[in-house]
Amino acid sequence: MIKKSFQFQLVFVCILFGPYLSAQETGLDLMPVPKQVEIGEGQFVLNKDFSISLTGNYHQRLAHEATRFLRRLDQKTALFFTQHKVSGELPGAELVISVERPGEVRLHEDESYQLRIDAESIELKAQTDIGAIRGLETLLQLVGVSNGQNIFPVLTIHDSPRFHWRGLMLDVARHFMPMDVLYRTLDAMAAVKLNVLHLHLVDDQGFRFPTKAFPELLELSTDGQYYTREDLDEIIAYAHQRGIRVIPEIDVPGHATAILVAFPELGSKDTTYTLERFSGIFDPTLDPTNDAVYDFLDELFSEVAEVFPDPYFHIGGDENLGRHWNENEEIQAFMKANNLATNHDLQTYFNIRIQKILNKYGKHTMGWDEIMTPEMPKSAIIHSWRGNWEGMVAKQTLYDAARAGYETVLSNGYYLDLMMPASQHYLVDPAPAEMDLTEAERSRILGGEMCMWSELVIPETIDSRLWPRAAAVAERLWSPEEIRDVQDMYRRLSIISLQLEQLGLKHISSRNAILRKLAKSREIEPLKVLVEVVEPMKGYTRNTNGTLYTTFSPFMLWADAATADATVARVFNEDVGRYLSGKLEASQLRTQLDLWSNNHKKVLPIIKRSPALSEIESLSENLSRAAAIGLEAIGLIESGGKPSSGWVSRSQQVLEEARENGGRTELQMISGIAMLVDELKGL
Ligand code: ACM
DSSP states (O other): OOOHHHHHHHHHHHHHHSSOOOHHHHTOOOSSOOSEEEEEEEEEEOOTTOOEEEEESOOTHHHHHHHHHHHHHHHHHOOOOSOOOOOSOOTTOSEEEEEEEOOOSSTTOOOOEEEEEOSSOEEEEEEEHHHHHHHHHHHHHHOEEETTEEEEEEEEEEEOOSOSEEEEEEETTTSOOOHHHHHHHHHHHHHTTOOEEEEEOEETTEEOSOOSSOHHHHHHSSTTOOOOHHHHHHHHHHHHHTTOEEEEEOOOSSSOHHHHHHOGGGBSSSSOOOOOOSOSOOOOOBOTTOHHHHHHHHHHHHHHHHHOOSSEEEOOOOOOOOHHHHHOHHHHHHHHHTTOOSHHHHHHHHHHHHHHHHHHTTOEEEEEGGGOOTTSOTTSEEEEOOSOGGGSOOOHHHHHHHHHTOEEEEOTTOBGGGOOOHHHHHTOOSSOTTOOOOHHHHHTEEEEEEEEOOTTOOTTTHHHHHTTHHHHHHHHHHSOTTOOOHHHHHHHHHHHHHHHHHTTOOTTHHHHHHHHHHHTSSOOHHHHHHHTTEEEOOTTOSSGGGTSOOTTSOOOSHHHHOOSOOHHHHHHHHHHHHHHTTSSOHHHHHHHHHHHHTTHHHHHHHHHHOGGGGGGHHHHHHHHHHHHHHHHHHHHHHHTOOOOTTHHHHHHHHHHHHTSOBTTEEESSHHHHHHHHHTTTTO
């Protein structure tokens, strides 16, 4: 099977990294990288008679998914396939999919598959149809062109996921996400083999679950935006069709403003509540000493449990500071009488009671890591989110949970709303080899879940906040630990990004739509030059004190056109490094710097037409000033000249100022230019 010229390389690679060829070694554009790839010789050539046969014992979803695969492949190749529908066995078909048993959309289901492509035929084998569906996504990523023909490369893949829990949490409470967002998010998740959609349905800013028992909640706490039962049934069916589980979250006892707006008597403070419009951690909290709270939750949970078939039910439990508990004398007396020394103890008392309610409905508890106390039964899943993840080792609550005997899922490090570059999330590993856990403890780490908190995200922009970065994390959760080459990840991510657009995602197109809106014109080239080198302010800094914006702020601003990975700037900074080590001609950097240095005078007339863009005037000017410094630096480096007295420190000062944000975004090419200036230090 293995090409001769490849054999030496393969042996070499095996010695270094084990039995894998990484995407880089194979040259394939797959994401996530499969567990094992053997490259063969030759190609399978596609033509319009390409057809698919299904054999074995499979769930009917496979026929739908194979048909969807065929349509997507036809869109890619424009071959006008003669087969329209895939429905069962088809003698002579070129792609034969064989499955052992119907898959169940549940935790720990077998998602493995083997794909064998030779010049005449393709075989996709899997234990379950869900494994086969994962394999179809791989096959779709493999289509290429050779000598003017659409082809699949001859190869064999043995693949299975490293982690069983590969999730994405969508906060549909802060900003409601309509059905079209959920549909296209699920399509994209399936494309990169994610398998859990977690819906954060309730928070201080809104209640989105279609309760029948409590119409007051829909009347008072939704701003008219919530899912219907039919919506949720459809989303769950759509997800199951793709082998994706859907987990509901009802966040209690904190984050409870939306509930208390309708039922203030369930709160811990005698007050009226109004729906929260700002961002942050707020005090409204359910009263755990009030039996009516448990009656309410029993009724609500029974409805939620009826709609969502997955055995796991997320109860939130995060960020309850208990301030309203401290202020309430009756709650304090209750704590004393029941030997509950701390607010955490009181929350544990609450958790144990609601855990019993969930058991009644056949559900296991999942909750943010605050729910982990000795009294919490070991059947609960601890969702690890706290810690200083910038150090990339701070997964303490994950490890503590695994050591204490809980299954656990990592989100710390996967908060996509913080607008960190893909590389940063990509390198966060839930269970690195060097981790100090026993084999049994390690096996309790189920995987990870990305979080998309939506304080600053609306349906028009959520795709560009999720994608393509979510594909990089999807790879971390599926592929072998050794797959960690950031450069190769970015190479493949840019290809996957276009494939996601073909699926209907708006992460690329939304940028230009925002820029046209801001410019009030089709002429947006200079704005594109600028937006390509900025990233939104990171962490929670964009929304100063959580009060710069409200739920109703217009999130189609300059920063919303910017994305977390300013690729042009990253490549420029890398190019500077290559130039300084003699591996790149100065002319390449000059072309880029010329464009930037002339850009501000083109941006200015656009700003004049659009008051909403006045916030980027200094940002735009800073790009051009920094670029002019870069050009001067290259001129000096190339001529071997000496900078005039004070030039280096003055330039450094300008670059320092240019690091200041503008339009809630930050220029990302400053470090490259600073490297050019540094080269002239001390001359
Ligand atoms: C969280 O970010 N409060 C779970």
